[in-house]
Amino acid sequence: MSKKNRVAIVGVGYSDVSRGTGYSLDKLTAQASVAAMDDAGIKPVDIDGVVVHSFPHQFVSSTHTAAMLGIPDLAFYSGNVDGAAYSVAAMHAIAAIESGSAETVLTLRTVHKDGAAGGAAMLAGGGGKGIPGNMQFSMPYGSFTGSHWAGMYMTRHMAKYGSTEEDFGSFAIAQRKFAVANPTESFFHEELTMEDYLNSRYIAKPLHLLDCDYPVDSSSALIFTTEERARDMKQKPVFFDSWANGTTKEADFSLVGEMTHSSPFMAADRMWSRTSLKPSDVDTAGLYDGFSFIAMQWFEALGFCGEGEAGSFVRSGATSATGSLPTNTDGGACNVGRRHGANFFIEVTRQLRGTAGDRALPKKPEVGVVSNAVGGFAACALLTAD
């Protein structure tokens, strides 16, 4: 699709990542920012936009981030706590650059290990004051974390389509193979068997521990700019061909109209309506795996297989390194740790510009798709090599 300003990804970077860095959210944010600037070969003075997505209870300010980095003046900034995690930062930055509101935007997602569980526990926990707002219609029933709605999404898919725990396990096994090939970033170094998967404990049956992303302290940064400026930077640019958000009519993940057909379908339909590319043009995918069923829903939403067919799609080997759609080639967040979507933008960028090192796919990809979230809100984008 033709654009006033075609938006390029020109730099990617991570903070130190571990189960307990002992670092503040600000320090992690600064580390990732410096890594992305180094990758792009630019300095703070070259940046005129900062967009951060964070949890409300782990808020990271965009203006404070800019100040920390010595960025002199921001033409565009936004600090978000709503919606589809890292992709919200990405979408705001793309819109800012396409519209000419800013030229070079630093985008960030920073999270501490206890982010996903900590918030709910904190809200429900102490003070004796009780649960405010609409969470009083979920927490008294024992619904506290994503694992609870995730288990319910899986059950719905199994009941509607006859899918099995082995279907979800096949995805965990397939992406672990990529993780083993990414020893510097993955926390797990041995391949999985179906027995390993099925024997991993339930968190919320049918959801197993091995369906869950791995909680870590992390910050991820990507820098976007115009095509014109990208030409002067260190790395080969990777371009956004099209992108879209989508939401459901219901905000509560547990109460969406149809769990097997949630916001990824809205986002994917909108994205495909904005491009001449087709699913068969896509060479690699980075699909959000906060829980493995989410990536499975994205295969169906993006049209790589029919609805209800993600299990057989994965079992066919399509998502492996030599398959038609190598997926989550860094190992995914279940293995490299929770980056809330940013790792997929980073990994697909590395594959498309040819900086994935030993993990370079056997067939150099030209088009990649990335996605984030599920349920009430989601986003996806098509990336193309230069």
Added chain:
Amino acid sequence: MTTEVSPPLPLPNELTTPFWDGAANGQLVIQSCNACGHLQHAPEPICSACLSFDLGSAAVSGKGTVYTFCIPTQAFHPYFADKLPFVLAVVELDDQPGLKMITNIVDVDPDSVRVGDRVEVTFNPLGEGFMLPVFRPISQ
């Protein structure tokens, strides 16, 4: 260890009080639009169907169908530690297509619950006078 762990109790507000008062009286009460009759859960300050701010509440049939469920086996709040495993579910109420609520399925072997099961409301004491609307299978 016999220390009683407090349950996660609601903090009722203007919108949510009818639900909790209804439950205390043995009724499942859902927000209802006085202008168009639309039922919505959770309650909001505005009717999403007709944008009326004139909202009331209605006792509903309390019958429905299991839309989906999971069986938590790990407690994310200490109150649930001695209640595992239990059935966390979404029930679609008979009173309006698509009207759903998060709930528990009780009085049942968790592994025997199926999507599509017919269920009816019952009320379990939560603590401090709060009653929690939960569902049990309708005996055939």
